[in-house]
Amino acid sequence: MDITGIIAGDEQGICNLIDMTYKGKDPQVGDFIIKTRYSKDEFIKKCEQWGLDLFEYPICNFCRKVIHGMYTISRNGEDVCLDCEAKEKPRKEK
Ligand SMILES: [Zn+2]
Secondary structure, three states, X not given: OEEEEEXXXXXXXXXXXXXXXXXXXXXXXXEEEEEOOOOHHHHHHHHHHHOOOEEEOOEOOOOOOEOOOOEEEOOOOOEEEHHHHHOOOOOOOO
């Protein structure tokens, strides 16, 4: 079983990777096996030490939720989840 480091907003840890090669697809990220509480920089270094790949989920610039799976890039180059994209005029809260 393959594992990878994951950063998802405030959460970080080690996830397993689900082999999808039998379907001819890239592996999918599974659930957290272990959650860690390092600073982001420390966690990046730890993943290097452990020889793990690191994947960071994008954060929606409008609702600040972690975007799992599909997302789009808005006209001004910001990450937007499909929920916010579906709204007519997403606006940043100040
Ligand atoms: Zn959103």
